[in-house]
Amino acid sequence: MDIFSRLSWFFKQEKRAYILGASMLILVGLLAGIVPMIIARVIDEMTNGTLTYSALLFWVAVVAGISLLQYAMRYVWRTNIFGTSAKLEKILRQRLFNHFTKMDSVFYQKYRTGDLMAHATNDLGSIRMVAGGGILTMVDSLTQGIITLFMMFWAVDWQLSLMVIIPLPVLAIAIRFIGKKMHFHFRRAQEAFSSLNDKVQESVTGIKVIKTFGEEELDTIDFNKMTANVVKKNQSVYFYDALFRPAIQTIMGICTVIGLFYGGFLVLEGQITVGLLVAFLNYITRMSWPMVAIGRLLNIIERGSASYDRIMDILKEESNILEAENPVTTPIDGDIQFEIDSFTYPQTSEVMLKNVKFTLPQGNTLGVVGKTGSGKTSIFKLLMRDYDQYQGRISFNGVDMKVYSLDTLLGSIGYVPQDNFLFSTTVRDNIRFGNPSASQEIVEEVARLTSVHEDIIGFPEGYDTMVGERGVALSGGQKQRISMARAIINSPSLLILDDSLSAVDAKTEEAILEGIKTNRQDKTTIISAHRISSVMHADEIIVLDNGEIIERGTHYELLEQNGWYKQMYEKQQLEALLEGGGEQ
Numbered sequence: 077m078d079i080f081s082r083l084s085w086f087f088k089q090e091k092r093a094y095i096l097g098a099s100m101l102i103l104v105g106l107l108a109g110i111v112p113m114i115i116a117r118v119i120d121e122m123t124n125g126t127l128t129y130s131a132l133l134f135w136v137a138v139v140a141g142i143s144l145l146q147y148a149m150r151y152v153w154r155t156n157i158f159g160t161s162a163k164l165e166k167i168l169r170q171r172l173f174n175h176f177t178k179m180d181s182v183f184y185q186k187y188r189t190g191d192l193m194a195h196a197t198n199d200l201g202s203i204r205m206v207a208g209g210g211i212l213t214m215v216d217s218l219t220q221g222i223i224t225l226f227m228m229f230w231a232v233d234w235q236l237s238l239m240v241i242i243p244l245p246v247l248a249i250a251i252r253f254i255g256k257k258m259h260f261h262f263r264r265a266q267e268a269f270s271s272l273n274d275k276v277q278e279s280v281t282g283i284k285v286i287k288t289f290g291e292e293e294l295d296t297i298d299f300n301k302m303t304a305n306v307v308k309k310n311q312s313v314y315f316y317d318a319l320f321r322p323a324i325q326t327i328m329g330i331c332t333v334i335g336l337f338y339g340g341f342l343v344l345e346g347q348i349t350v351g352l353l354v355a356f357l358n359y360i361t362r363m364s365w366p367m368v369a370i371g372r373l374l375n376i377i378e379r380g381s382a383s384y385d386r387i388m389d390i391l392k393e394e395s396n397i398l399e400a401e402n403p404v405t406t407p408i409d410g411d412i413q414f415e416i417d418s419f420t421y422p423q424t425s426e427v428m429l430k431n432v433k434f435t436l437p438q439g440n441t442l443g444v445v446g447k448t449g450s451g452k453t454s455i456f457k458l459l460m461r462d463y464d465q466y467q468g469r470i471s472f473n474g475v476d477m478k479v480y481s482l483d484t485l486l487g488s489i490g491y492v493p494q495d496n497f498l499f500s501t502t503v504r505d506n507i508r509f510g511n512p513s514a515s516q517e518i519v520e521e522v523a524r525l526t527s528v529h530e531d532i533i534g535f536p537e538g539y540d541t542m543v544g545e546r547g548v549a550l551s552g553g554q555k556q557r558i559s560m561a562r563a564i565i566n567s568p569s570l571l572i573l574d575d576s577l578s579a580v581d582a583k584t585e586e587a588i589l590e591g592i593k594t595n596r597q598d599k600t601t602i603i604s605a606h607r608i609s610s611v612m613h614a615d616e617i618i619v620l621d622n623g624e625i626i627e628r629g630t631h632y633e634l635l636e637q638n639g640w641y642k643q644m645y646e647k648q649q650l651e652a653l654l655e656g657g658g659e660q
C-alpha cells in the first residue's frame with residue numbers, strides 16, 4: 077500500500093479526475109447492488125400472484141435504465157482513471173528521458189542499454205498499472221464487497237449471510253497463495269522471455285558474423301534451448317493459473333450450496349421469501365470479484381513498488397559533470413591549453429593519461445598518433461567533459477572549460493567518433509542534424525568538402541535516401557564522410573576527427589584534409605589517426621604511448637627524432653609502395 081502514498085503527489089495533482097472516477101465506480105457499485113433486490117421483488121410478486129403487466133414493464137424499464145446509466149458511468153470512470161494513469165506514465169517517461177540526456181559516461185557504463193530500455197517500458201507500465209488498474213481494483217472491489225455484504229446482512233438475513241461467508245477467508249488465503257506462486261513464475265517467465273529477446277536481437281544484428289563463421293546451426297540450437305526454457309517457465313505459470321479460477325469457482329460453489337441449503341430452510345420456515353433467496357444467491361456470486369481483486373491488487377502493488385524503486389534509483393543517480401553556478405555561455409574560441417597531470421577512469425586504478433600537456437593556438441591543427449589503446453580518444457573525452465575527475469586544467473582562451481555551460485562547450489565542438497553513428501533518417505537530415513534549417517546548398521557544400529557529395533548523388537534518392545540505424549546501406553567510408561559533414565556543418569570552433577579517415581583511400585583523405593584546411597582557416601582542428609598521412613600536415617603532432625607523450629613536433633622534426641613516428645612513417649610508406657600507391 078506504500079506505493080499509493082509514494083504516488084500521492086500524482087493523485088493530488090490529478091485529484092479531480094480520480095474523485096470523479098472513484099465516485100462513478102461507487103455509483104455503479106450501488107446501482108449494481110440494487111438490481112438483485114428488484115429481481116427479488118418481481119419474483120415475490122410473481123409467486124404471490126400480484127404481478128401486473130404494467131408493474132413488470134416498469135421494473136424491466138428500471139433495470140434497463142440502470143444498465144444504461146451504468147454504461148455512461150463506466151465510460152466516465154474508464155476515461156478518468158485509465159486516461160489519467162497514462163499521464164503518470166508520460167510524466168515519468170519524460171523525467172526519465174530528460175535524466176538520460178543529462179547523465180554522463182559513468183552512468184552509461186553502469187547501466188546496460190537494454191536495461192534502461194526495459195525500465196523505460198516495462199517498469200513505467202507497471203507503475204501506470206498502480207495508478208490505473210490498481211486504483212480501479214481497490215475502489216471497485218471495496219465498494220462491491222461492502223455494498224454486497226451490506227445488502228446480504230441488512231436486506232436479506234444476517235444469520236444466513238454469516239453462514240455463507242465462513243468459507244470466504246479460505247478463498248482469500250488460497251488466492252493469495254496461488255497469486256504469489258503465479259507472480260513468482262510469471263517473473264521467471266518474463267526473465268526467460270527477455271533473455272530470448274536479447275538473443276534474437278544479438279543474432280539478427282550479428283547475423284553476418286554468425287554466417288561467416290558457419291555458426292548458424294549452433295546459434296539455432298542455442299535459440300531452441302532458450303525457446304524451450306521460455307515454454308517451460310510459462311507452463312509453470314499456466315499450472316497455477318489453472319488452479320486459480322477453479323479454486324474460486326469451487327469455494328463460491330460451496331458458499332452457494334450453504335446459501336441454498338440454509339436459505340431454502342429459511343424459506344420453508346417462512347423467514348425469508350423466495351425472491352430474497354434468489355437475490356441472496358445473486359449476491360453470493362457478486363462476492364467472488366472482491367476476492368479475486370485482493371490477489372490482483374496485491375500483485376499490481378508488488379510489481380508497481382518494485383518498478384517505482386528501480387525508476388527512483390535511476391532518477392537519484394547524479395551526473396558527475398556539474399554545470400558551473402553562473403556558466404559562461406559565450407561561444408568558446410581562442411587557444412586551447414590542455415594540461416593534464418594525471419587522469420584515471422572511474423572504477424579503475426591504472427592512471428590513463430600522465431603529464432599530457434599541449435597548447436593549441438586558435439586556427440592550428442594538432443595531430444595525435446600512437447599505438448591502439450595509447451590514450452588518444454581519452455584526450456578527446458576530457459576535452460568534451462565526459463569526465464571531470466582529473467588532476468590538471470583544460471582551458472579555452474585562458475578560461476577553465478568547467479566554467480562554460482555544457483551546451484556552449486559541446487555546441488562549439490564538432491566530434492567525429494571512431495564508431496560513427498547515423499540516425500534512421502535521410503542523408504540530408506543526418507548531415508544537417510546539428511542545424512536542421514540548413515539549406516540544401518550548405519548541406520551540399522559540406523558534403524563536397526568531405527568528398528561524399530558524388531557518392532550521395534549516386535544513391536537511388538540522392539540526399540533523400542534513407543539511412544538505416546547504422547547506415548547498413550552505406551560503406552564504412554561513406555558513413556565516415558557523412559559523419560564528418562555533420563560535424564563540420566556548424567563550423568565548430570574545435571573539430572575533432574577521431575580516427576575518422578581510416579576507411580577512406582589516400583587520395584580522398586588528401587582531398588578532405590585540404591578541404592578542411594581551406595574551409596577552417598581560423599578554426600582549430602585535432603586529428604587522431606593510425607595513418608601518418610592523416611596528421612603529417614598538422615602544426616604539431618604528439619605521439620602517445622601508454623598515456624604519455626613520448627615524441628612531439630612537426631612532421632619533419634619528428635622524422636629527425638628518429639623514433640616511433642619515423643618508424644611508423646617509413647613502414648606505412650613502404651606498405652603504400654607495395655600496394656602500388658607510391659608516395660602520396
Ligand SMILES: Nc1ncnc2c1ncn2[C@@H]1O[C@H](COP(=O)(O)OP(=O)(O)OP(=O)(O)O)[C@@H](O)[C@H]1O
Nearest residue numbers: 421422424428446447448449450451452453454455
Ligand atoms: N570508460 C573507460 N573505462 C575504463 N577504461 C577505459 C575506458 N575507456 C577507455 N579505457 C581504456 O583506456 C585506454 C585508452 O583508450 P583510448 O580509447 O583512449 O585509446 P586510443 O589511443 O584512442 O585507442 P584506439 O587507437 O584503439 O582508438 C584503453 O586501455 C582502454 O581500455
